[in-house]
Amino acid sequence: MTQNTLVDEFAAYSLWRKGLVDALCDYRTWLNEQELNDSQTDLRIQQLLDRLRDDKLNVAFVAEFSRGKSELINAIFFADYGHRLLPSSAGRTTMCPTELLYDEGKPTSLQLLPIETRATDVTTTEYKRYPEEWTVFEFDVGSSDNMVTAFKEVSRTKRVPAEEAARYGLFDPDDPGDAINLNPDNTVEIPCWRYAIINFPHPLLEQGLVILDTPGLNAIGTEPELTLNMLPNAHAILFILAADTGVTKSEIDVWRHYISGARWKQKGRLAVLNKIDGLWDELKSDAEVQREIDKQLATSAELLGLQPDQIFPVSAHKGLLAKVNKDEALLRKSRLPELEEALSSELIPSKKEIVRDNTQNEIEDLINNSSLLLEARLQGLAEQLEELRGLRGKNEDVVEHMMNKVKIDKENFEKGLQRFQALRSVFSQQTNNLFTYLGMEALKAEVVKTREAMVNSNFTKGMRNAMDAFFTELKARLVQSDSQINEIKSMMDAMYKKFSEEHGLRQTTPPAFSTLRYQKELAKLERAYKEHFDTAFNMLTNEKMTLTTKFFETLASRVINVYEVANRDVENWLKAVIAPMESQVREHQLQLRRRLESIKRIYKSTDTLEERIAELEGMERSIQAQMQDLMVLRQHIRNALDFEHPAQARQVA
C-alpha cells in the first residue's frame, strides 16, 4: 500500500518534538539535582515545555458547499476507520464550522454551540471559555456506528420564523438571494449549531493536528472569526473546487480575499480540483481523460490567478474507497497521494523550522545563564583561593590587614547595593509608565469607548470613524511604548557599565526590544477591517449593522490577543533586562560574605589555612564537573533540535 506521507511526516515531526521535550526535561532534572535551579529559570523551562506540548498544526478545508471538503478529510485522515466518518452527502451537509482535535482533559465528545448564541456579539472563541454554553454529546470511539451517528449532528438544521433568523444575521429580507429561501409559512431553515468541536483520541489528533471543516462559503461571510482568526492562523488551507461545477464568482472572491490574497501571503495555501472521477470515461483513452483534466486545470488556474500545476486534481471519493478497500491502482488513479505529499512538504518542514527557531534561542539563553552562573562561582572561588594561598607563611597582622580589606570591599559594595535598590525603584516606576500605554486595562477601556461610539452611530461613516480612531490610538500607544522602552534600556545600559567598572560585575548589554511586531500585527488587522468595509462588505448579504458590530467584536478580541502576547513579551523582556544584574549582585554579595568568613575563621584559628584551602579546592572541582555536565547537556539538546527523522531527511534529499 502506498504510504501516506502526510501521516508519516507528521508522526516524524511529533517524534522530533518529543525528543526535544525529553532533552529539556533532562536539563531541568539536572538543574534540580545540582541545586542550580531557581524559580525564574524553572518558569521559563515550564513555558517552553508547555509551548512544545501544546504545539498545534491547524489544517483548514474551505470550499463552496458540496465540493467534497468532508469527503477529502475522511480520505486523507480517517480512511483507517474503514468507513465514512464525517457526514458527506449531496446538497448542504456540514452546517457549522467543525473542529476536530484531541484535548485529553476533555471527554471524547461532540461539543456544540447553539445557533441562538449568534444573537449576542460574543465570539465563538470567547464562548470556548464557557463550557456550560455548549451542548455535549459523549460518544464511544470503539463503536463506529456510535461515532457516525454523533457526527451527523453537525448537519442538523431547523425551521425558525424569518425574524428570528434575521436576528442571528442569517437572513436578510431585502436580499433577493435570501428571499428564495423563505418558506410559505414565513420560516427559514437555519443550522441548529453555530460551531462544533469534535474531541476524540485519534493518533494524529493526539499529536496536535487540528482539522477545521467548514460549511459552504456562506459561513465565511457570517462568521468574521473564520476570516480574521481561524483562516489566517491555519498552517495550511485547502481550497477545494469541483470538476463538475467549474469556478464560480463567489469562489474567486473568497480565494482572492481570504486565502491567497496578499494580506495573508504565506505558505500552505493549496488549491484542489476534486471529483476528477467525473471525467473518467471508459470510452476514452487515459490520454484523452488527462487532456480533459488539464483543460479544467487551465481554466480554474486562470480564474484563480495560479499556474495550472499549482492546482491538485484528485478524487476524494475514489481515494477514500481505495484506501478502505486497499486498492492500490485506484488510489494512484485518485491522485490523492500527490496532494498528500504536497501538503506535507508545504506544511511540516516550515512548521518545524518555526518551532525550532522559537525554542532554540530560548534554550541557548537558559543554558548560557547556567554556564555564566557556574563561571562566576568558579571565578569567585579562584579569587578566594588566591587570597588564602597568599596568606601562607604570613603572620597574624597580615591576616588582620586582609580582613580589613575585605570588610572595606564589602562596605563599598553595600553602598553599591543601595544604588541598586534606587535603580529598582526607578525601574518599576518606568515599568508602570510603560503599562499605562501598553497594559490590558488601557486597551480594554479603548475597546469599550469604540464599542459605544459604534453603537451610537447609525451610519457606516460613524462606524468607520470610530474604528479609524481606535487604530490610530493604538498605534500612538505602541509608539509611546517604544520610547519608554528605549528609556529603560539606556538607563540599564548605563547601570551595567557602572557596576562593571566599580564592582567588577560582568558587563552585559541588555537585549533590545521594539513593538514593531505588534504594530505590524495591528496594521494587518486594520487592513482586514478596511477590506471588510470596502470589498467584502458588498459581498455580504446579511444584516450589515449586526454583522459589523460582530465583526468589531472579533477584531477587538484579535487585538486583545495581540496585546496579550505583547504584554507577555514585554514582561519577559523586563525580566531579562533586570534579572542578570539581580542575580550577579546577589552572587557577588554572597562571595564577599564567604571571603570575609574564610579569613575570619583563619584569624580566629578555628580553621587551619590548609584545611580551608583544601575545602575550597574541592568545591572548585565539583563546579568544574558541573560545567562538564552542562556541556554534555547542551550538546544533547542541540542534537535533539537538529534531529532529522529518516522520513524527513528523505524529503529534503
Ligand SMILES: Nc1nc2c(ncn2[C@@H]2O[C@H](COP(=O)(O)OP(=O)(O)OP(=O)(O)O)[C@@H](O)[C@H]2O)c(=O)[nH]1
Ligand atoms: N464523484 C465524486 N463525488 C464526490 C467526490 N467527493 C465528494 N463527492 C460527493 O459530493 C457530495 C458532497 O460532498 P461533501 O463531502 O459533503 O462536500 P462538502 O464540501 O463537505 O459539502 P458541505 O458540507 O455541504 O459544505 C457527496 O455526495 C460526496 O459523495 C469525488 O471525488 N467524486
Ligand SMILES: [Mg+2]
Ligand atoms: Mg461537509
